[in-house]
Each structure stands twice: as structure tokens, then as C-alpha cells.
Amino acid sequence: MRERSSPTGMTARTLPTAWCAPSISRTSAPETTVSALVSGAQAGSPSAIARAASAAFAQGGIAPGDVSLAEVHDPTAPQEMLDIEAIGLAAAGGAVGLVDDGATTLGGRLPVNVSGGLTSRGHPVGATGVAQIVELTRQLQGRAGRAQVDGARIALAQMAGGLLGGDSAVAAVHILAGDA
DSSP states (O other), X not given: OEEEEOTTSOEEEEEEOGGGOTTSOGGXXXXXXXXXXXXSOOTTSOOHHHHHHHHHHHHHTOOGGGOSEEEOOOSSHHXXXXXXXXXXXXXXXXXXXXXXXXXXXXXXXXXXXXXXXXXXXXXXXXXXXXXXXXXXXXXXXXXXXXXXXXXXXXXXEEEEEEEETTXXXXXXXXXXXXXO
16 A cells, blocks of 8 residues: 555555455556545535545546546436536536537547446445446456447546435545556
8 A cells, every 4th residue: 555645635545456356466457546435414515426526636636637437326317417517527517518429428538337337237235336446447457348448547436325414425436547
């Protein structure tokens, strides 16, 4: 594990993810650049998803434009678009345009949920985040077959759950980096 300080003074820990899949060599495994977990609603603050994404980007020293692909929490189709905007991958009100332009599809400039998302898996609550990380790991290793995102280098996973005061009770954003 490596530690480094971000411009915000927070410490980011870089953890090898090879332990998730022992059959994969450590040299080809992507690294978790940063993971941010935010809990609860804060009056007058951005959403928990927005705060988790902001913390992850700041700690990782990257911008939303650096993301090659994303797996976001999409128990419904509209939620995917709300998440894209909250994360900062699209401006407020801009997710619909990205979807209409095909930018979020495989082959688009920002593929989102190329795995099919939660609804394609039946939204298995406890396994959802794990499935996202597995998909992104396969993408960063270049092992996603017909669903491979060309040039995938930085991947983002976002999960949220529960409700607290009109906001997600908890939100997590993980950013992984690879060499593909």
C-alpha cells in the first residue's frame, strides 16, 4: 500500500486489487487509485454522490474528464443520468444530451454501464458493487471481450444506498487505473 497527500491535504491510499482475483497476476491488475465513502445528508450541501465524487477526484488528483468509463448505480434508467451529473461526468441537465448523442454507449466518448448495469443483473443489493469492480477490472485489463472499451485507462465505480433526509444515506466512489 502506498500513501500520498492530495492538494486538499487528505491522504489517498493506493491498494493493489489483485487480491480480488488470485488467478490474475499482480503485474496486470489495476490499482484502486482512490475510494471515497460519504454518509448522510448535509443541509445546504451537494448530494452524497456529488460529495463522494468530489472527494475521490480531489484525492486522486484527476478530473472527471480523465475517466475512460464508468459503472454507476442505476436501479432505474433515470437514476443513471442523475448519477452521471452528480459525479460531474456531465453538467447539470447535460446527461440527457450525452445519452442522445451516444456518448455513454460502447464506442462513445464516455461509456457508462457497458455491463448492462444493475437492472441487467437483477440488482443484487450486496453484490452490485462487487460486480462493478469486477467489470471495471476486466476492462482495465483488456479482458472484456466484445464489450471492451478501447483505451480504458481510468475507470469509476459509484454506488449509493438508502435514504436519509431526501439524499442517499451512503455513497461510494472508487477510481481504478490500469495500463490498457
